[in-house]
Amino acid sequence: MxxxxxxxxxxxxxxxxxxxxxxxxxxxxxxxxxxxxxxxxxxxxxxxxxxxxxxxxxxxxxxxxxxxxxxxxxxxxxxxxxxxxxxxxxxxxxxxxxxxxxxxxxxxxxxxDGVAMTAAEHWQGAARGHANALCMVVSTGVGGGLVLNGRLHPGPTGNAGHIGHISVDVDGDPCPCGSRGCVERIASGPNIARRALAHGWQPGPDGDTSAAGVAAAAHAGDPVALRSFERAARALAAGIAATATLVEIDIAVIGGGVAGAGEVLFRPLRAALRDYATLSFVSGLTVVPAQMGTxxxxxxxxxxxxxxxxxxxxxxx
Known part of the structure; x- marks a missing residue:
């Protein structure tokens, strides 16, 4: 058999x-x-x-x-x-x-789970054919994983690539993990919504106060919603650029519910990445949506x- x-x-x-x-x-x-x-x-x-x-x-x-x-x-x-x-x-x-x-x-x-998502995207999805990749899940939390030299790199405990807890704001808000200014504390769905509400965003008639509601408002041109996604995009760009500089990835794949916002997230993310990924060996880094879904x-x-x-x-x- x-x-x-x-x-x-x-x-x-x-x-x-x-x-x-x-x-x-x-x-x-x-x-x-x-x-x-x-x-x-x-x-x-x-x-x-x-x-x-x-x-x-x-x-x-x-x-x-x-x-x-x-x-x-x-x-x-x-x-x-x-x-x-x-x-x-x-x-x-x-x-x-x-x-x-x-x-x-x-x-x-x-x-x-971030490493598993990475393995899927490298095998069958958006990172297929790339020898060095970072794949991320941006949702209620922010997780990720690495492919290095064509192979999944889970690390000794299975957590390598956990970009959500890279600090991108040394004086930032405390994170539940114990650090400060983590990517997750800024770019996760609940924190995108938290920031928008704190800065005066008002949900629509459906009362949706989630990141999806903020994304819908951003698509409609709401300036507070747009700024909340732009800040999340800058946090993601800083974390991605730091990872790329450390291990020389050439593609970052982003999935999860927040990625469903589409260009409201990806447009400012690509723009911010140009500010952070400046060295010659990372300047060609690309960012694309995940393909594997659920x-x-x-x-x-x-x-x-x-x-x-x-x-x-x-x-x-």
Missing amino acids: QTDLSAALDIGGTKIAGALVDPRGRLLVRAARPTPADKDGATVMRAVAEVLGELAAAPDWVRVAAVGIGSAGPVDAATGTVSPVNIPGWRDFPLVAGVRALVGERPVVLVG DAGVVGAAAAAQQSRLDAFVPTP
Whole structure:
């Protein structure tokens, strides 16, 4: 029997998604459950087990060679534990051990959700064909991951590329992470909306005070909404330029709900990037929207599992 599939899990604060993914990135079987984020850790793990059980009931399960997990973080791939900010019942939770108990002898690979998104965009999406890339999720938080020399670079704990907690304003607002002026504190959806409201923006008749509401107002020309997105764009540009200067990426891919604002975000972002990415070896850096959409998590988790499986067959020098 050919074992050429990956089982993939995408674990977030609202949904646990799973899929069986073939070597071309196609999702053959899907399963999902709501995340019982307000419950204890064992209850959340039961939801994971239900998703895996649905996948394991499919005839193609016998072809699964490895299991990949992309989880909201922080994660610690070295210990196999997760402590997602938006799942309070999981603190240093032994997720890898729990999944291994359900999948038999198959290897299990854990990465952060930003790294999983990066793996998906590099394998099948906007970063395809680029040897050095930064991919970002800009939504309720800001996460990311790196591809270096053509390979996913998760780092020792699975969190490498977490651009959301690069400080771009040393005297900025305190961030929940403990630092100040982080990219996430300025450019995440809730913080875009917070700033707009603080500076006098008024929501429309629908009362939408989210970043999507601010984006709609910006598209209509509201100056306060536009300035809020411009400030977010400058924070993103500063973080992207710093990353590019450090590791010489040539493309930055941005997905997540805030990226759905389109040119309201990308136009000022590209303009600000010209101010920050000034050295010759980063001046050609491009920024593009992500392509993988809601499937990025499971496709990326599968890609991470595939890379890990291939690495296992590479002889150590």
